[in-house]
Structures are given as C-alpha cells and as structure tokens.
Amino acid sequence: METNKIKVKLEAPMVQARYQYAIDVMLTRLRMIDADLTKKNERPLIRNLCSRIKTAESIVKKLERKEREVTFETAVNTLNDIAGVRVVCYFADDIYQIADAVRRQKDFTIVKEKNYIRKPKKSGYQSLHLIVEVPVTYLDKTTAVRVEIQIRSVAMDYWAELDSQMCYKKDAGQLEAVEKATKQYADVIAGVDKKMLELRKKIQKM
Amino acid sequence: METNKIKVKLEAPMVQARYQYAIDVMLTRLRMIDADLTKKNERPLIRNLCSRIKTAESIVKKLERKEREVTFETAVNTLNDIAGVRVVCYFADDIYQIADAVRRQKDFTIVKEKNYIRKPKKSGYQSLHLIVEVPVTYLDKTTAVRVEIQIRSVAMDYWAELDSQMCYKKDAGQLEAVEKATKQYADVIAGVDKKMLELRKKIQKM
Amino acid sequence: METNKIKVKLEAPMVQARYQYAIDVMLTRLRMIDADLTKKNERPLIRNLCSRIKTAESIVKKLERKEREVTFETAVNTLNDIAGVRVVCYFADDIYQIADAVRRQKDFTIVKEKNYIRKPKKSGYQSLHLIVEVPVTYLDKTTAVRVEIQIRSVAMDYWAELDSQMCYKKDAGQLEAVEKATKQYADVIAGVDKKMLELRKKIQKM
Amino acid sequence: METNKIKVKLEAPMVQARYQYAIDVMLTRLRMIDADLTKKNERPLIRNLCSRIKTAESIVKKLERKEREVTFETAVNTLNDIAGVRVVCYFADDIYQIADAVRRQKDFTIVKEKNYIRKPKKSGYQSLHLIVEVPVTYLDKTTAVRVEIQIRSVAMDYWAELDSQMCYKKDAGQLEAVEKATKQYADVIAGVDKKMLELRKKIQKM
Missing domain, CATH: 1.10.287 (Helix Hairpins)
Structure with missing residues (x-):
C-alpha cells in the first residue's frame, strides 16, 4: 500500500540523517547567534531550544488532511515542517533580533515567513515562523533542506x-x-x- | 587550609554519590506523583524537573556569608540545600497538589516548609520550599539525606x-x-x- | 482483543513509572557501589551503565513464545526482565565484586542468579544475571519490583x-x-x- | 598575567561556540557516513561517537610542555586538537572505510594524518588520527576550524x-x-x- 511505501522511504536512515543534519546545523548556528547577541545585549536572549523530525505517521496524516497525494515526493517537496526547531526567548522583542540574525546568515535561504504575532491564528496562537533552506553537504553534493523555525516568547510558549x-x-x-x-x-x-x-x-x- | 579540606571532603565520590542518590529518588518519586496526578486531573501538572548539587565553592561562600564555621560537618548539618530539586508546574494551585503528595510519602520526612508564595521575599521571589529527608540505603545502613524542593509556576520560574x-x-x-x-x-x-x-x-x- | 488490553495496561503511566523507579534506584545504587569499589581498588570498575523497560510489544512476543497466557498479570508475575539494567566493567573479575555488593544491599532481595560465564549459553553468550527485587515506595505502600541486572566485561559486551x-x-x-x-x-x-x-x-x- | 588572559579569550562564548559548531558538523556528518556505510555493509560500523573541547587549563599545559608561547594566537594556530571527536568502530578495517568517507567530503580539508595503527606509539597506543578543517559559517564569513578525529576499534579504545x-x-x-x-x-x-x-x-x- 501507498501508506506503507511512504513510511519505509521516510524512515530510511539516510533520509532521517539528512533532516537531522539540517536540524543540527540550525541548532548550533542558533547557539552562535545567542552567544553573539548575549554579548551585544549584556543578557541572554534564548531561554531554550528544541527540535523534532515529524514522524512518518503524522506526515501521512497531514498529507491526507491537506488532500495531497500520499507519496514520499509530495511530502518532501510540499511540507515545510518535516524538520522543525523551536526557539523560546525571554522577551517579545528578542524574537525579531533572533529572526534578523537568521536572515543574515549568508548560507541560509529564507523561503517563507509567517508572523503569527502581528496576526495571531484564530485559536490565539502566536509565534514567528521562518522556513529556511539549509545546505546539507555529503560527499560531493550539497542539497538544500528546509527547516521550520518557530520563534516565540516564554509566555507564547506557555500558551x-x-x-x-x-x-x-x-x-x-x-x-x-x-x-x-x-x-x-x-x-x-x-x-x-x-x-x-x-x-x-x-x-x-x- | 580549612577551605581546601572542606572541598576535598565535599567532593569525595561517596559524598557526591549519596546526594545524587537522594536527588534521583526524589526526581523519580516526583515522576510517579505526576503520573498519578495527571490521571486524576486529566492533564499534566508538572512542566519540568531539574536538579543540582551545590558546588563546594558555593557551599563555602554560603557558610562564610552566614558566619558559620567552614567545616564539612557544619555544611552537612546546617545547610538544607546541598541537594536541590526544582519543580515547575502549569498553574499556581498545582503547587499545593504536588506539595501535598510529597508530604504523604510515608518514607519521607518534612523537616521544614517555607511558603514564599503567600509571603514573597523582598525581591519579589515566589516559590514553595520543602526541606525533605529522604532515606538513602547503602549496604546495611540507611541515612536520612536532606533535599530542598522548590515548587513554582511557569510564571514564577520566568520571574x-x-x-x-x-x-x-x-x-x-x-x-x-x-x-x-x-x-x-x-x-x-x-x-x-x-x-x-x-x-x-x-x-x-x- | 487480549493483545490490545495487555498493551494498554502495560503502557499506563503509573505502571511505567513504577518500573522506571525501580531502574532509577538500581542505577543510582550501582553508582554508589562504583564510588565505593573505585576507592577500594584504586581504579574504576564500572565502564558504563544502561537500562531499558521492555516494550509492550516484546512482552507480548515473549509470552507467546513461552506459550503463557497473554495477560497483564502473567507478564508482571512471570517475566523477570521487564525492567533491565546492564553493567559493563573493565575486567572479568570485577563482575563478582559488583554482584557481591548488590547482594549485600539490605533492602534488595536476590530472587534468582544465572551464571552464564561459568556456563555460557549455546550461542556463546556470557554474562552474570541477577534478578533483584527492589522496594518501590509510593504514598503509604511499598511494592517489590523485579529488575534484571546483566553484568559483563567489555569483551563480553562486544561479543x-x-x-x-x-x-x-x-x-x-x-x-x-x-x-x-x-x-x-x-x-x-x-x-x-x-x-x-x-x-x-x-x-x-x- | 599571560595565563589569565589566554583563559579569558579561550572561554569567550563566541570562541567556544565556533569550536562547538565544528564538532557538531563533524558529528552529524559522521552519522550520515554511518547511515551510508551501514547500508553498504549490511551492518553498522560505528559503535559510538563522543567529543570534547579541550579546557583552557589543558591548553595552557600543552603549550608549556611544548615550550611554545602561551598566547591565544599560538593556541589557535598551532594546536590541532582543541576540538576533538572520537569514533569507535566494531572492526579494525572499519577504521579505513570511515576515514575514507571523511576524506571524500568536498567541504572538508584534511590537514594531516597520523596512522598510529601501522606504527603504534611507544606506549602501545593505536588509533588513526585525522586533522580536518571544517568550514564554519557565521553571518557573511566562513572560517576553517580544525577538528582532530581519532578513529579506533573497540579493542583499541578499551586499551x-x-x-x-x-x-x-x-x-x-x-x-x-x-x-x-x-x-x-x-x-x-x-x-x-x-x-x-x-x-x-x-x-x-x-
């Protein structure tokens, strides 16, 4: 069945490793950004970082909910949040300093931005979302892998x-x-x- | 010198292991308490747990600040927070449900309680502190080791x-x-x- | 179905928490044993510790393989390795020093011992297995929870x-x-x- | 004093972050290499990975032992093992498959190789060492940061x-x-x- 085929492909070690690589590069870059901004602001901005790779199961569910084809290619090409990183910072304006530093990384490409702070979701959800393409090099090839970054304050995270x-x-x-x-x-x-x-x-x- | 002697004694592997044992028992008990309360309340109460053993250096500083003798015995006998556990919960009233469950553990003895929520410190600091004696068994001996638990809401923790x-x-x-x-x-x-x-x-x- | 019922019961947070508690007590006790033996031997004996709770799925498989009833009660009463701890030590004779220290803990009860070093399994597998009952206290009750400890040398672990x-x-x-x-x-x-x-x-x- | 000055510079958050970045990229790349080689060999090659940044204290000691100037610049320019990664694999020939995959990463530069397997140190020490320059990008700059990789078998690691x-x-x-x-x-x-x-x-x- 289709569902089984997509799961096997998504769970292949090299596929998982590629998304993990993109996440690791993003996390370690965000730690550099924090070291840099901490110096400039004389206080830390990032309270904590976490990350996840979306499970094959919830990828399938999302494709079905969006009424898209349930294939590996559709998942990889159309879903932006297979690799996700969350940044929680102390104050609401820290969000923009961090987002700005992400935008200024020459090897990253910002694919999309959604400002759910200026315009919260109907549920009340607030966060700044950036979809970023991160270069993943292996052997002689470099691929752009998309990572969704959610940046929010302690209060927004609690909510x-x-x-x-x-x-x-x-x-x-x-x-x-x-x-x-x-x-x-x-x-x-x-x-x-x-x-x-x-x-x-x-x-x-x- | 005195300072050196107390540090060597505090950092002895068996001393550290005993405090770590008390912390581990407390953490794992708090996880059982959370499993139990989650079922009763139909939602989790504890957002996160963390712990630390006070470093020899800050133990010395605290003894000096309090103008007590800087010896291993004074440290172990008079300081209640050498082993510390922090519990952060979602709502302010969760604090009392958790404290109550800690009090009802038959093998624990509550030595002291300080309610800095009803009566915040001058700085504005709020938390509920329990000093608990935890039984630490090794070979044929059981010793009571004190652990300070700080219970607070997400908001108090942020502050x-x-x-x-x-x-x-x-x-x-x-x-x-x-x-x-x-x-x-x-x-x-x-x-x-x-x-x-x-x-x-x-x-x-x- | 039976299989589903047993899984739900085994995965209940309080059941998992109880096994985790027994594992945590065992791990932290083994760290005390190591601190003690390191002092006596003037070198560390334990190279690393790890642990796992058997998944509901492999519990069901094991019951089926052993042709026992597939119920929660049979699992909890007849399987000794639902909670497991592995101890890897530097030299083959370290195994007996550690086992001996475990046996001498007054609050533990040794239920069973299997010496697969003196008598390796047909496959060549070598380790010393102890089934230990660890007291798990919650509120006013204390239950004995079984933990399987596998003690082996670096070489046996590699094999x-x-x-x-x-x-x-x-x-x-x-x-x-x-x-x-x-x-x-x-x-x-x-x-x-x-x-x-x-x-x-x-x-x-x- | 010199010693103090070098320590402050080495422990600066941005300096630590840069070495950590190089280590993270190396670790995550090695995980991709393992996923790839596991598929080809139908068995895993890497048993475990670990890493460390050399402390300021041992950097100073090493400079003194080698009778070099005790300055930040000398440390960064002449020491190859400030950032270190260790790879332990199952069999002795796995070492060369891994080293080869590292050499074939187009964005890495191999600065030096020492084969202490073919030619063990006087002490008996065996491992393959690679000094690799890893590109660390931050904002609009890319710097080459050196990482020492030690690759060895389970047996060599035990020794x-x-x-x-x-x-x-x-x-x-x-x-x-x-x-x-x-x-x-x-x-x-x-x-x-x-x-x-x-x-x-x-x-x-x-």
Missing part, C-alpha cells in the same frame, strides 16, 4: 502548551466555549509580554 | 530567571531602582497566575 | 553486540555455520578476558 | 582507557615495568582485532 492540553475538551464537543476561553488566555499572555517589555526598557534606561 | 539576569545591574549600584522594577515584574507575574487560574476553572466547569 | 548483528545471517538459513563462527568469536573473547586479568594482576603486584 | 587508568602507577615510579606490561596489553588487543577480522571475513563468505 501553546496549555492550548494543546485543551484539545481533548475541544474534541468533547465544547469547541466554541473552549476556543473563547483559550482566546482569553492568549489575551492575558499578550498583555504580560507587553508589560514585561515596558519594564525591561525602563530598567535598561537606569 | 526568577529574569531576576538573576538583573544581578549585574544591582551590583552596578542601582540597587534600589532595580529592586523597585523587579518588584513590578513580580506583580505582573502574580497577576497572570491569578487570571490563568480563573480561566482554567471556568473551562473545567464547561 | 553480545556482534552476535545481535549476526541475526539476519542466521535467519538467512545459515544458522549452523554462523553459530559455529560466533562460538569462535566467543572463545577469542574469553581468551582476551583471561589474559587481561593475568596482566592486571601482574601490574598490581609491582 | 586506551586501561592505559589512562595506569597513569598513577607510572607516576609512582614504576614507569618502566608498567610500560612493559601495558605494551603486553596492547599486543593482546592487536591480536584480538586480527582474529575478529578473520572470523568476520569467514562469516561474510558464507
């Missing part, structure tokens, strides 16, 4: 975790009421990010 | 990190102004914890 | 890895020839362990 | 660990006798590698 905990409630048929409430969470979060920023700027001027 | 980033500003002579500002951070944080709690309770009633 | 790499060759119908060859590996390994031991004893006498 | 355990005996004045004995260890090890290789080739022909 995203609470939201995913609420899923079972949504499934239980109270969709609308839950969405209204999580939207309110999101507003509280946005409020705290704004106030924290004002306070930090006040302190910096001292 | 504590920002506060430690501010230290250099305080050292730079602007103590009072910075303290006033971090106090304001603390109030924003306390406000967000309160609102998040109200919202969660509203959702739970749906 | 075991090569043997598992050979599996596909055995499946490919060359069972007898491969078994004969891996048996020869085992003899080489046993030889190296013996010589290394002699040399070490010579050095110790210097 | 190296035993040898370092013997150090205190050597310091205790029995240099010559210990060296003779460790040399004998080395011969046993070389013997086992040879026999294992013969056996594997026999099995492969089946």
Whole structure:
C-alpha cells in the first residue's frame, strides 16, 4: 500500500540523517547567534531550544488532511515542517533580533515567513515562523533542506502548551466555549509580554 | 587550609554519590506523583524537573556569608540545600497538589516548609520550599539525606530567571531602582497566575 | 482483543513509572557501589551503565513464545526482565565484586542468579544475571519490583553486540555455520578476558 | 598575567561556540557516513561517537610542555586538537572505510594524518588520527576550524582507557615495568582485532 511505501522511504536512515543534519546545523548556528547577541545585549536572549523530525505517521496524516497525494515526493517537496526547531526567548522583542540574525546568515535561504504575532491564528496562537533552506553537504553534493523555525516568547510558549492540553475538551464537543476561553488566555499572555517589555526598557534606561 | 579540606571532603565520590542518590529518588518519586496526578486531573501538572548539587565553592561562600564555621560537618548539618530539586508546574494551585503528595510519602520526612508564595521575599521571589529527608540505603545502613524542593509556576520560574539576569545591574549600584522594577515584574507575574487560574476553572466547569 | 488490553495496561503511566523507579534506584545504587569499589581498588570498575523497560510489544512476543497466557498479570508475575539494567566493567573479575555488593544491599532481595560465564549459553553468550527485587515506595505502600541486572566485561559486551548483528545471517538459513563462527568469536573473547586479568594482576603486584 | 588572559579569550562564548559548531558538523556528518556505510555493509560500523573541547587549563599545559608561547594566537594556530571527536568502530578495517568517507567530503580539508595503527606509539597506543578543517559559517564569513578525529576499534579504545587508568602507577615510579606490561596489553588487543577480522571475513563468505 501507498501508506506503507511512504513510511519505509521516510524512515530510511539516510533520509532521517539528512533532516537531522539540517536540524543540527540550525541548532548550533542558533547557539552562535545567542552567544553573539548575549554579548551585544549584556543578557541572554534564548531561554531554550528544541527540535523534532515529524514522524512518518503524522506526515501521512497531514498529507491526507491537506488532500495531497500520499507519496514520499509530495511530502518532501510540499511540507515545510518535516524538520522543525523551536526557539523560546525571554522577551517579545528578542524574537525579531533572533529572526534578523537568521536572515543574515549568508548560507541560509529564507523561503517563507509567517508572523503569527502581528496576526495571531484564530485559536490565539502566536509565534514567528521562518522556513529556511539549509545546505546539507555529503560527499560531493550539497542539497538544500528546509527547516521550520518557530520563534516565540516564554509566555507564547506557555500558551501553546496549555492550548494543546485543551484539545481533548475541544474534541468533547465544547469547541466554541473552549476556543473563547483559550482566546482569553492568549489575551492575558499578550498583555504580560507587553508589560514585561515596558519594564525591561525602563530598567535598561537606569 | 580549612577551605581546601572542606572541598576535598565535599567532593569525595561517596559524598557526591549519596546526594545524587537522594536527588534521583526524589526526581523519580516526583515522576510517579505526576503520573498519578495527571490521571486524576486529566492533564499534566508538572512542566519540568531539574536538579543540582551545590558546588563546594558555593557551599563555602554560603557558610562564610552566614558566619558559620567552614567545616564539612557544619555544611552537612546546617545547610538544607546541598541537594536541590526544582519543580515547575502549569498553574499556581498545582503547587499545593504536588506539595501535598510529597508530604504523604510515608518514607519521607518534612523537616521544614517555607511558603514564599503567600509571603514573597523582598525581591519579589515566589516559590514553595520543602526541606525533605529522604532515606538513602547503602549496604546495611540507611541515612536520612536532606533535599530542598522548590515548587513554582511557569510564571514564577520566568520571574526568577529574569531576576538573576538583573544581578549585574544591582551590583552596578542601582540597587534600589532595580529592586523597585523587579518588584513590578513580580506583580505582573502574580497577576497572570491569578487570571490563568480563573480561566482554567471556568473551562473545567464547561 | 487480549493483545490490545495487555498493551494498554502495560503502557499506563503509573505502571511505567513504577518500573522506571525501580531502574532509577538500581542505577543510582550501582553508582554508589562504583564510588565505593573505585576507592577500594584504586581504579574504576564500572565502564558504563544502561537500562531499558521492555516494550509492550516484546512482552507480548515473549509470552507467546513461552506459550503463557497473554495477560497483564502473567507478564508482571512471570517475566523477570521487564525492567533491565546492564553493567559493563573493565575486567572479568570485577563482575563478582559488583554482584557481591548488590547482594549485600539490605533492602534488595536476590530472587534468582544465572551464571552464564561459568556456563555460557549455546550461542556463546556470557554474562552474570541477577534478578533483584527492589522496594518501590509510593504514598503509604511499598511494592517489590523485579529488575534484571546483566553484568559483563567489555569483551563480553562486544561479543553480545556482534552476535545481535549476526541475526539476519542466521535467519538467512545459515544458522549452523554462523553459530559455529560466533562460538569462535566467543572463545577469542574469553581468551582476551583471561589474559587481561593475568596482566592486571601482574601490574598490581609491582 | 599571560595565563589569565589566554583563559579569558579561550572561554569567550563566541570562541567556544565556533569550536562547538565544528564538532557538531563533524558529528552529524559522521552519522550520515554511518547511515551510508551501514547500508553498504549490511551492518553498522560505528559503535559510538563522543567529543570534547579541550579546557583552557589543558591548553595552557600543552603549550608549556611544548615550550611554545602561551598566547591565544599560538593556541589557535598551532594546536590541532582543541576540538576533538572520537569514533569507535566494531572492526579494525572499519577504521579505513570511515576515514575514507571523511576524506571524500568536498567541504572538508584534511590537514594531516597520523596512522598510529601501522606504527603504534611507544606506549602501545593505536588509533588513526585525522586533522580536518571544517568550514564554519557565521553571518557573511566562513572560517576553517580544525577538528582532530581519532578513529579506533573497540579493542583499541578499551586499551586506551586501561592505559589512562595506569597513569598513577607510572607516576609512582614504576614507569618502566608498567610500560612493559601495558605494551603486553596492547599486543593482546592487536591480536584480538586480527582474529575478529578473520572470523568476520569467514562469516561474510558464507
């Protein structure tokens, strides 16, 4: 069956190794960016980094949900988040400093940007997403591998975790009421990010 | 010299191993507590766990600051936080569910409790501290080893990190102004914890 | 179906947490044993420690292979290796020092011992196996949880890895020839362990 | 003082980050090489990978021992092993397959090779060393950073660990006798590698 074939191809060690390579390059570059920005700002900006490769199973689900062909080629060519990196930073404006440093890496190509901070998702979800092509060299070939970077503040990250905990409630048929409430969470979060920023700027001027 | 002697004794592999044992038992027990509470609450309570053994260097500094004798015996007998575990949970009321489960472990003895949530430190610091004696068995002997557990919400944890980033500003002579500002951070944080709690309770009633 | 029921029960967070607790206690105790023996022998004995909880899938397979009932109760009551710890040490005689220290822990109960060093398996496999009951306390109850400890030398560990790499060759119908060859590996390994031991004893006498 | 100045410079976050970047690229590339070779050989070649950045303290010691100037520039320009990666593989001939794959990476430059297998050190030490320049890109600049790769078999790795355990005996004045004995260890090890290789080739022909 199609589903089985795509899984075998996606789980092939060389395919996994290539995505892992792209993630590792991104993580280690972000650590350099943090070392650099920490010096400039006299405080660390990145609180933590994590990463994942999307499982074959959820790749298949996503293709089906989007009504695309369930093949290895469609997955690799049309999905931008097979390799994903998440950056959590202390303040809301740190997000833009980090994104800017990513954009200025000469060997990276920014394929796409989505600013879910300026324009949150309906659920209330906030983050800055960059789709970046990272060069992966092996033997005499260099391939561009796409990595999705999600950059967000501590508060936005907290919200995203609470939201995913609420899923079972949504499934239980109270969709609308839950969405209204999580939207309110999101507003509280946005409020705290704004106030924290004002306070930090006040302190910096001292 | 005294300082050297205490360091050698504190860094002895068997001494380190005993504190590590107490920490490991505490961490693994907290994971059982979380599995249990997750089932009861239908959502996870603990967001993350971490631990550390205080370095010989900071043990010496603490003894000096407190004007106590700088000896191995004084350190082991009078300092409660040589072994430390931190628990970060999603909501402010989760703290008390977790503390309660720790108190109900028949092999643990609660030596002391400090509620810096009801009564924050002057700096604005909030957390619930438990000093717990954990039985450490080796060969035919069982010793009680003290572990300090700090339980706090995501928001309180975020505040504590920002506060430690501010230290250099305080050292730079602007103590009072910075303290006033971090106090304001603390109030924003306390406000967000309160609102998040109200919202969660509203959702739970749906 | 039975298979599904047993999987759900085995994967329940509290069941997993209980086995993990027993493993963690064993690992941290072995680290204390190593700290102790390192001091006595003036060299480390344990090279590395690792652990695993058997997956629900391989528990089901093992019950089927042994023609036992495929139920949660049969698994928990009759299988001794659901929680497993592996200890790799530098020299063949280190194995007995470590086993002896495990036996002398007053809160552990040795349920069974298998000496596959004195009497290797037909395949050539060598290790000392101890089945140990570890007390797991939660709230006001203490349960005895079984952990299988495999203790082996670096050479025996190397052999075991090569043997598992050979599996596909055995499946490919060359069972007898491969078994004969891996048996020869085992003899080489046993030889190296013996010589290394002699040399070490010579050095110790210097 | 000189010693302090070099330490501060070596421990600067951006300097550490650059060496870490080179190590990460090397590790992740070696994982791709292993995925590739595993497929070709129908068995894994690499048993484990580890890495370290040399501490400022041991960099200073090495410069002093080699009677070079104790400056940051001398360290960075003349020491090849500030960033180090160790590869342990199952069989002695795996070493050359791995080294060959490293040599064929178009973006790496091999600066130096030392074959301590063909020509073991006086102590008996065996390994293949490659000094490789890895491109480290940050913003619009690419720098070549040197990494030392040590490739060895399980047996050679075991020997190296035993040898370092013997150090205190050597310091205790029995240099010559210990060296003779460790040399004998080395011969046993070389013997086992040879026999294992013969056996594997026999099995492969089946």
